[in-house]
Amino acid sequence: MGKKQKRDVELVILSDVHLGTYGCHSDELLRYLKTINPKKLILNGDIIDMWQFSKRYWPKSHMQVVKHITSLLTKNTKILYLTGNHDEMLRKFAGFKLGSFQIDNKVVLKLNGKRAWIFHGDVFDVTMKFSKWLAKLGAVGYDMLIIINAIVNWMLKQVGREKISLSKRVKDSVKSAVKFINNFEKTAADIAIENGYDYVVCGHIHQPEIKRIVTEKGEVLYLNSGDWVENLTALEYDAGEWRIYRYAEDKKAQSVKLPKRLRYKMDNDEIFRDLVNEFLTVKK
Numbered sequence: 506m507g508k509k510q511k512r513d514v515e516l517v518i519l520s521d522v523h524l525g526t527y528g529c530h531s532d533e534l535l536r537y538l539k540t541i542n543p544k545k546l547i548l549n550g551d552i553i554d555m556w557q558f559s560k561r562y563w564p565k566s567h568m569q570v571v572k573h574i575t576s577l578l579t580k581n582t583k584i585l586y587l588t589g590n591h592d593e594m595l596r597k598f599a600g601f602k603l604g605s606f607q608i609d610n611k612v613v614l615k616l617n618g619k620r621a622w623i624f625h626g627d628v629f630d631v632t633m634k635f636s637k638w639l640a641k642l643g644a645v646g647y648d649m650l651i652i653i654n655a656i657v658n659w660m661l662k663q664v665g666r667e668k669i670s671l672s673k674r675v676k677d678s679v680k681s682a683v684k685f686i687n688n689f690e691k692t693a694a695d696i697a698i699e700n701g702y703d704y705v706v707c708g709h710i711h712q713p714e715i716k717r718i719v720t721e722k723g724e725v726l727y728l729n730s731g732d733w734v735e736n737l738t739a740l741e742y743d744a745g746e747w748r749i750y751r752y753a754e755d756k757k758a759q760s761v762k763l764p765k766r767l768r769y770k771m772d773n774d775e776i777f778r779d780l781v782n783e784f785l786t787v788k789k
Contacts, residue, residue, distance in 0.1 A: 510540075511539075511540055511541055511542040512540060512541050512542065513541075513542050513544070513743075514541050514542065514543045514544070514741050514742075514743050515543075515544050515545065515742055515743045515744070516543065516544065516545045516546075516547070516614075516616070516740075516741070516742040516743070517541060517543040517545070517546050517547070517739055517740070517741055517742075517750075518546075518547045518549055518623070518706060518728075518730045518739060518740040518741075518742075519534075519546070519547070519548055519549065519552070519730060519733070519739050520548070520549035520550050520551060520552075520589070520625065520707075520708025520709070520730045520731070520732065521550070521551045521589070521708050521709065521711055521730075521731070521732035521733065521734065522534060522548075522551065522552045522553075522570070522732070522733045523551055523552075523554040523591065523732070523733070523734055524552060524553045524554060524567045524570060524571065525553055525554045525555075525562065525563060525567060526554045526562075526734075527562065528734040528735075529554075529567065529733060529734060530733050530734065530737055530752075531564065531566040531567045531569070531570050531733075532566055532763060533733070533737050533752050533758075534570055534733050534737075534752075535566065535569055535570050535573060535763060536752075536758045536759065536761040536763065537739070537750070537752055537755065537758045538570070538573050538574070539573070539758075539761050540755070540757055540758045540761065542580070542582075543577070543582050544581075544582065544583070545582065545583045545584075545585070546574070546577060546582055546583070546584045546585070547584075547585045547587060547612070547623060548574070548584065548585070548586045548587065549587045549589070549623060549624070549625055549706070549707070549708045549730060550587055550588055550589020550590070550591070550592065550624075550625030550626075550627070550708050550709065551589035551590065551591040551592060551625065551708065551709070552586070552589075552592060553571075553591075553592055554591045554592070555591060555592050555593075555594055555595075566763075575606075578604060578605050578606055581605070582605065583605045583607075584605060584606045584607070585606075585607050585608075585609065585612060586606070586607070586608045586609070587609055587610060587611060587612060587623065587624060587625055588608065588609075588610050588625065589625035589626075589627055589708065589709065590625070590627035590709070595608055596610055610624065611623065611624035612624075613702070616704070616742060616745075617745050619703035619704065620701070620702050620703050620704070621702065621703065621704035621705075621706055622697055622700070622702040622704065622705050622706065623705075623706040623707075624706075624707065625707065625708050625709050626689065626693065626707035626708055626709035626710065626729075627709050686710055686712055689707075689709075689710055690714070690716075690718065690727055690729075691718070693705045693707055693727060694718035694720065694725050694727050695720060695722075697725045697727075698718075698720060698722050698723040698724065698725050699722065702725060703725065703726065704725065704726045704727075704728060704747075705725055705726075705727055705728070706728045706729070706730070706740065707727075707728070707729050707730075708729060708730050708731075708732070710729065711731060711732040711734065711735060711736065712729055712731065712736075713729055713730065713731030713732075713736050713738040713740075713749045713751075714727065714728065714729040714731075714749075715727070715728050715729075715740075715747055715748075715749055726747070728740055728747060730749075731749070736751075737751065737752035737753060738750060738751050738752070
């Protein structure tokens with residue numbers, strides 16, 4: 506796709522990509538990235554799933570997503586990696602900068618005179634704070650559900666039926682999940698209002714959303730970028746306006762042709778050596 510055909514976007518926020526897991530829609534994400542020219546890209550946590558990272562499963566398509574993102578640094582895109590719970594080992598590198606790339610835990614951006622408070626959001630998750638082992642066990646179960654879902658969808662395709670999302674059905678049917686989401690949004694909004702922020706932007710709960718939350722203390726625009734496991738969404742900010750990008754509605758991105766490739770195995774050292782080399786060869 507030629508450069509002239511790409512959309513210029515002031516700010517793009519991605520979260521919960523979960524590279525290194527079976528549920529990650531890396532091809533779809535790569536197609537989307539090939540259609541945009543972001544001035545700033547914020548990776549808001551859980552981009553590489555280090556909880557479940559295994560040399561037994563690292564498709565070439567996942568590395569191509571990493572390489573495409575790092576290649577944006579040579580095109581004057583500023584990239585900010587905000588850590589999440591699945592990539593929490595990067596938190597010890599908070600404040601690290603290399604050229605136009607930076608790692609941090611949270612950030613406050615000024616957008617047309619307004620302040621946006623951006624962070625992953627796992628700090629609000631009780632299971633993360635007090636029962637991390639339980640959260641990790643749930644992540645493994647979730648990944649297994651994705652594998653089963655892929656088999657079910659293959660069978661449905663053979664008989665001409667539409668695909669389904671088992672994980673989404675499970676979450677939507679559990680009242681406690683709905684309550685958790687509501688509490689998460691309210692907690693983020695309450696703290697943002699107390700600190701005078703105009704926007705609060707999170708990921709973590711895999712629920713894309715833009716809505717204004719009003720309390721007795723004030724109001725704030727709450728935003729969530731969703732994920733690239735089920736919803737295939739991102740947040741875009743341009744010309745003073747926010748919007749939720751949905752891959753399912755983007756015919757242009759869906760038409761992007763990707764080269765055929767085979768899955769291959771790499772050891773962890775080779776993967777991250779390749780990644781580090783990408784950063785070291787970036788033009789400053």
